[in-house]
Amino acid sequence: MSTPHSTPFTAPFPSATIQGYPRIGAQRELKFALEALWSGRASEEDFLAASRALRIDTYARLRDAGLNEDYAIPADGAVYDHVLETALTVGVLGTHKEVSLAEEFTLARGNDAQPALEMTKWFDTNYHYLVPEIADGAVFIPRPERTLRLVEEARAAGHTIRPALVGPVTLLALSKQADGATSQPLEHLDALVESYRTVLAALADAGVEWVELTEPAVVADLAVADDATLAQHIAAAYAQILGAEQRPQVLVSTPYGAARAGLAALADAAPEALHVDLAVGTLAQEPDYVHRVASLRDIHLVAGLIDGRNVWAADLRTLRNTLEQLGDAVSVSTSTSLLHVPHTVAAETHLPVDVAPWLSFADEKVAEVVALAAGPLDAPEAYAQADRAVRTRAASERTHDAAVAARTAALPAGEVQRQPLYAERAETQKSLDIPLLPTTTIGSFPQTQEIRQTRAAHKAGEITAAEYEEALKDEVRAVVELQERLGLDVLVHGEPERNDMVQYFAELLDGFVVTDNGWVQSYGSRCTRPPLVVGDISRPRAMTVEWSAFAQSLSTKPVKGMLTGPVTILAWSFNRDDVPLSVSADQLGIALADEVHDLEQAGIDIIQIDEPALRELLPLREERRPEYLAWAVRAFRLAALDAKPTTQIHTHLCYSEFGQIIEAVAALDADVTSIEAARSRMELLADVDERFYSALGPGIYDIHSPRVPSVAEMAELIRAALRHFPLERLWVNPDCGLKTRGYAETEAALRNMVLARDEVRATVSVTV
Ligand code: GLN
Ligand code: ZN
Numbered sequence: 001m002s003t004p005h006s007t008p009f010t011a012p013f014p015s016a017t018i019q020g021y022p023r024i025g026a027q028r029e030l031k032f033a034l035e036a037l038w039s040g041r042a043s044e045e046d047f048l049a050a051s052r053a054l055r056i057d058t059y060a061r062l063r064d065a066g067l068n069e070d071y072a073i074p075a076d077g078a079v080y081d082h083v084l085e086t087a088l089t090v091g092v093l094g095t096h097k098e099v100s101l102a103e104e105f106t107l108a109r110g111n112d113a114q115p116a117l118e119m120t121k122w123f124d125t126n127y128h129y130l131v132p133e134i135a136d137g138a139v140f141i142p143r144p145e146r147t148l149r150l151v152e153e154a155r156a157a158g159h160t161i162r163p164a165l166v167g168p169v170t171l172l173a174l175s176k177q178a179d180g181a182t183s184q185p186l187e188h189l190d191a192l193v194e195s196y197r198t199v200l201a202a203l204a205d206a207g208v209e210w211v212e213l214t215e216p217a218v219v220a221d222l223a224v225a226d227d228a229t230l231a232q233h234i235a236a237a238y239a240q241i242l243g244a245e246q247r248p249q250v251l252v253s254t255p256y257g258a259a260r261a262g263l264a265a266l267a268d269a270a271p272e273a274l275h276v277d278l279a280v281g282t283l284a285q286e287p288d289y290v291h292r293v294a295s296l297r298d299i300h301l302v303a304g305l306i307d308g309r310n311v312w313a314a315d316l317r318t319l320r321n322t323l324e325q326l327g328d329a330v331s332v333s334t335s336t337s338l339l340h341v342p343h344t345v346a347a348e349t350h351l352p353v354d355v356a357p358w359l360s361f362a363d364e365k366v367a368e369v370v371a372l373a374a375g376p377l378d379a380p381e382a383y384a385q386a387d388r389a390v391r392t393r394a395a396s397e398r399t400h401d402a403a404v405a406a407r408t409a410a411l412p413a414g415e416v417q418r419q420p421l422y423a424e425r426a427e428t429q430k431s432l433d434i435p436l437l438p439t440t441t442i443g444s445f446p447q448t449q450e451i452r453q454t455r456a457a458h459k460a461g462e463i464t465a466a467e468y469e470e471a472l473k474d475e476v477r478a479v480v481e482l483q484e485r486l487g488l489d490v491l492v493h494g495e496p497e498r499n500d501m502v503q504y505f506a507e508l509l510d511g512f513v514v515t516d517n518g519w520v521q522s523y524g525s526r527c528t529r530p531p532l533v534v535g536d537i538s539r540p541r542a543m544t545v546e547w548s549a550f551a552q553s554l555s556t557k558p559v560k561g562m563l564t565g566p567v568t569i570l571a572w573s574f575n576r577d578d579v580p581l582s583v584s585a586d587q588l589g590i591a592l593a594d595e596v597h598d599l600e601q602a603g604i605d606i607i608q609i610d611e612p613a614l615r616e617l618l619p620l621r622e623e624r625r626p627e628y629l630a631w632a633v634r635a636f637r638l639a640a641l642d643a644k645p646t647t648q649i650h651t652h653l654c655y656s657e658f659g660q661i662i663e664a665v666a667a668l669d670a671d672v673t674s675i676e677a678a679r680s681r682m683e684l685l686a687d688v689d690e691r692f693y694s695a696l697g698p699g700i701y702d703i704h705s706p707r708v709p710s711v712a713e714m715a716e717l718i719r720a721a722l723r724h725f726p727l728e729r730l731w732v733n734p735d736c737g738l739k740t741r742g743y744a745e746t747e748a749a750l751r752n753m754v755l756a757r758d759e760v761r762a763t764v765s766v767t768v
Pocket of ligand 2 (some may be wrong): 442612651652654735736737
């Protein structure tokens with residue numbers, strides 16, 4: 001138990017709050033301000049003014065929406081990433097002097113002289129943070145002025161905000177060792193906590209009465225530390241932080257799941273307030289969590305009842321019951337930051353009329369928090385509206401399609417297995433006449449400015465559907481011709497018709513809706529517009545056959561059909577909360593199986609089903625991973641289940657650390673699997689053993705950079721792959737799709753790739 005702080009702060013914790021709000025702006029103001037600055041169209045002053053205006057505007061909107069108590073509005077001050085912002089504030093990055101805006105963006109984006117910090121996913125969300133690097137003997141020089149400026153700026157506009165930083169345990173748990181370091185980041189916890197104490201003291205001096213430290217590390221089983229170890233770190237760090245004489249009151253938050261040992265450790269450390277994630281999804285996984293939280297004594301609870309990362313209108317009455325179980329004087333909040341949802345449903349003008357009332361984006365969720373805190377007597381209209389949404393959604397034919405239910409009910413339960421097994425299929429597929437060390441690409445070819453403009457013109461009604469189709473066909477012709485010229489063995493149509501590999505299918509499947517303005521920050525200035533799974537999923541008609549068949553008609557070489565897999569479609573969408581994900585996954589599996597069948601009928605012999613997001617949905621808790629992998633693998637296998645033995649099924653995954661799920665990737669039972677491998681220089685193939693019985697295409701060309709790899713370089717990577725993997729089952733391909741590249745570099749790189757393959761093939765056929 002820590003000694004209480006000496007500063008007599010008395011501001012109570014607000015009764016209603018949130019854990020964070022979208023930073024990007026309702027009109028994506030931050031995105032455009034960043035891009036104007038980076039391109040030199042705007043000055044640093046313009047940028048600072050724009051980002052300040054956006055923050056102040058947000059505070060005013062939140063206050064008007066009912067977050068009108070002091071410290072109800074959290075602020076992280078991030079213009080690029082909140083992990084980067086905290087790292088700069090506590091001196092984990094840029095310790096030499098105060099980091100300028102330009103240097104901050106260099107850390108985030110890199111330049112010719114300095115690579116960018118690595119980027120990775122923030123817990124199990126689609127947000128990417130920058131990974132701080134910690135060297136041996138690191139010193140942390142606190143930079144509280146960053147947060148003080150934020151506080152002053154808000155004050156000047158009449159707002160008393162709650163500064164929010166990533167907590168020290170989470171910050172280190174998510175950092176990585178700098179190159180050559182022998183110490184683990186968490187070994188630096190004591191030193192880092194000193195820096196937090198200085199920052200907090202400065203905030204207290206400035207009269208700040210509440211700060212928030214977010215510690216989601218305690219809800220995950222991380223590779224760097226297990227639950228018990230993290231809890232010990234929490235105990236040590238917060239004894240120091242809360243024992244400081246001069247500090248504001250501290251809210252510790254634990255979004256993204258249920259804390260276990262960490263919950264008890266935090267309760268013992270006794271911050272002035274503790275936030276817990278009580279979202280529907282969290283409680284479904286850990287049903288006794290409400291009970292465990294309710295039994296904590298002497299701590300002000302902040303109940304994260306409104307789901308911060310999904311888009312469904314809350315069942316206010318049920319949540320109000322849960323709130324009452326937690327005791328009196330409990331504050332209400334969101335389960336996570338609202339960073340993960342779009343700004344407002346009000347910006348959507350094309351949603352189906354029955355669906356719109358079911359939805360709740362950031363602004364609607366703020367209203368829900370306020371209504372939940374107020375109670376049904378004070379906010380009767382909000383509760384009545386919530387009741388209607390819950391009732392109409394549950395009864396809708398959109399959510400429960402009898403035909404879909406009949407088809408999934410007829411499926412075998414558990415594991416499904418394509419017949420015959422790989423060895424026999426591989427024999428049969430020799431009829432495809434594919435040469436040794438076959439060359440192919442991952443699917444997309446450069447999405448030129450011209451294609452984008454044509455798509456926009458079509459959407460705006462400026463050109464007819466027929467004109468649009470002609471333009472796309474011209475593109476397919478050019479792509480096929482290019483591949484023929486380069487001598488690739490298995491061709492693709494290039495995917496010019498796809499705006500996005502998930503949205504394209506979502507627009508064609510029943511059970512999804514797409515938004516006009518539902519932008520969500522992915523990282524920095526980059527946003528995605530995830531589709532929404534609103535009900536049972538089915539395929540009204542073929543989705544890709546026309547394009548693949550057209551491309552095949554242009555060549556005697558095989559053209560690969562190109563589908564996005566069930567797990568990836570779900571991972572990059574907002575999902576239902578009324579059925580388990582595995583239900584939607586089965587439905588997608590069947591829909592894709594129908595597409596596979598139609599492609600076969602149209603004469604397509606090779607079909608790729610992309611699953612780049614297979615690892616992204618991996619649960620944060622270890623014991624839940626086998627169950628997830630089981631339904632994920634099953635959904636993929638359903639898509640391929642009835643494929644003819646002669647049909648060669650490919651899959652594609654991209655990220656380098658696939659060691660964690662290598663067994664699941666093998667279990668997909670694809671005939672050919674392409675993976676990202678160039679940047680790790682084939683190192684990951686060391687993990688590949690007999691478990692990987694089928695063919696493999698480790699990428700030999702990093703498509704993330706415009707650099708054209710030389711023939712020698714790629715030949716060396718093929719040889720490196722051959723040291724781990726048999727010649728007869730090795731494919732030659734880039735790391736991923738080429739849609740972000742330009743044509744000049746793509747053509748040069750693919751030419752070198754084919755030459756590298758020829759060079760290696762010439763030597764191996766001599767020695768074999
Ligand atoms: N077929 C897709 C493409 O080439 C795969 C993209 C991905 O893996 N992210 O664009
Ligand atoms: Zn990829």
